[in-house]
Amino acid sequence: MSSNGIRDKVAVVAMGCTPFGEHWGASADDLLVDAVQEALSGARGVGREEVDAYWLGTLGSGQSGLTASKPLALDYKPVTRVENYCATGSEAFRNACYAVASGAYDRVMAVGVEKLKDSGFSGLLRADAPGDGTAAELSLTAPAAFSLLDPAYCARYGVDPADMRAAMTHVAWKNHANGALNPKAQFRSGATKEQIERAPKVAGRLGVFDCSGVSDGAAAAIIVRAEDAHLYTDRPMYVKGLSLAAGPAMGAADPDYDFTTFPEVVASATDAFAQAGVTDPRSEISLAEVHDCFTPTELVLMEDLGFSERGQAWKDILDGAFERSGRLAVNPDGGLKSFGHPVGASGLRMLYECWLQFRGEAGERQLDDPTLGLTHNLGGRPGSCVSFVSVVGSRLTPR
Template sequence: MSSSGIRDRVAVVAMGCTTFGEHWERGADDLLVDAVTDCFADNPRLSRDDVDAYWLATLGSGQSGLTLSKPLALDYKPVTRVENYCASGSEAFRNACYAVASGAYDRVMAVGVEKLKDSGFSGLLRGDPPNDGTAAELSLTAPAAFSLLDPAYCERYGVDRDEFRRAMTHIAWKNHFNGARNPKAQFRSEVPKERIEQAPLVAGRLGVFDCSGVSDGAACAIIVRAEDAHKYTDTPMYVKALSFVAGPARGATDPDFDYTTFPEVVRSANDAYAQAGITDPRTQISFAEVHDCFTPTELVLMEDLGFSDRGQGWKDVLAGDFELSGRLPINPDGGLKSFGHPVGASGLRMLYEAWLQFKGQAGDRQLDDPRTALTHNLGGRPGSCVSFVSVVGSQLG
């Protein structure tokens, strides 16, 4: 798979993000207004009248573009609502970027929002789409489906189960350590490893701290042509690659699928690297925001994204390679583990961390001279999912 891409043709010139958490007193309208207000406060050179068109991502917090145009009182602007499972926020960003690159618009906004806490959604409840009855994996909750990564990985690579448990614990510990340094995260406390390992079980060996939380939140970005970026900001974020793939969804019916990889992630990552001219992601990527919906997911992603060799990701995790001070920091903002996962907003929240890091505004989690970042969203479940990978950078070229 390959695509031409739009490397260095568009740039982000402003971003906004709400705190993520249990916003019982605020609805989707409030969160959208808060994120957009934060975005314009981030860049006073821009105003709502400057935005030509909008792309809105939400899984279930609204239908049609009216979900955004009403709370923002937009003056008859085009608003396109998109949804692509947990990668919905990334899908809004991708479409907005393509609209500017095509020349259709000069300035656009990608917005993502989800209001889950008072919807009855718990992370264990599902609303399955219509199917022909052969999708056996749909009978599993998300934690149950992703818990299968653990025993499958141990069996394929001969990893001691206790060692793999240590690696999962380390991922949760790392992400909560990072999130404790982020004022917009839902969970802002470090969690001792002993508490992570002794937490109540949810599915398989996944405990409470191995699973991302349920939260509310919104985030947004304004995109312009790269050649116009410095009209609006001295620190634009340039888009190097955008790749999105949907798998064939053969899932448990595919005899070759063994729950130790996400083929969709491999395909989208390779496509994104080709677009961006990345030949060695371990040295050319400064940091990454990945879809850590569950701790074994992040571990497998390290191998699918090319950050670790096959069967070695657990060793790299335990060696501290992906910590803030490691060779390739992963989820420096705390990831889904610290933010929860308001579906429509998560992809844009990941990009927001790249925006802050490039501007040197990430506070106690600020990295030294980051130049290139990767963001990754996964939607669905092992064997039946969609995957998005972006590469963004602080410099042209």
């Protein structure tokens, strides 16, 4: 898998993000307006009329571009609605970036929104397309499907289940501690390791604290050509690499798949790093926002993204390697686990944290001079998913 990439051709000049959580008193329209208004207020001389085109990401909170054009009162602007499972917000961002890089538009906006709480369900609302009956894994809930990562990892690498449980607990503990410092997070309190391990079970060994939040929210980004970025802001964020990989979706039908890796993540990360010129992600990446839908997912992602050796992520996690004070800060904003997961907005929320960190505006969770960030968004389930990886930076690459 390879692509030419658009390194340093486009830049983000403003972003907005609502608090994530249970917004019973706000509609999807309200959330869209709030996120877009924050983004517009952060870019010099940019109002709705100056934005040439919009890309909207939502899984189930609207159909067509009218979902954005109506609440934003857009006058006949092109609005493209995209969907790619939980990578929907990232897909809106990817397409918006390519539109500017192609020269088709000067200024565009990517926006994502999702209202999940109003459904009355505790998980995602989704309707699977009719199939031939071979996709047996679709009969499993998402927690059940991802819970298989835990015993599979232990079996492949000879990890004591007690050590694996401790590593999963540490992921939840870390992300809740980070989210407690984030005023926009859904869950703004820490959790003790004892609380995490005693929580009611959801599937397999996954308890309530091992699962990401179900929430409402929206996020937005304004994107322009890199050479124009300083017209709109003194501190732009430059796009270094964007990669999306859709797997063959063989899932449980593939006898070689062992639930200890996401091949789609490996493919998208390899491509994104090549585009960005990253040869050693462990030393070059300053922070990573990854798709921690469940605690064992984050653990496996550390290996798929090249941050840990195979079979060693559980040790690195317990050693504190991925805490804010460790060698690589992972999910410093709390991640899906604590910030929440309104599907259409999550990918843009990850970029929002990079945006804040690069500008020195992350408050109590601010890192020391981060220069290169990674975001990772996963849609689907083990063995049948799409994966997005971006690399973004605070500076142009020297030529």
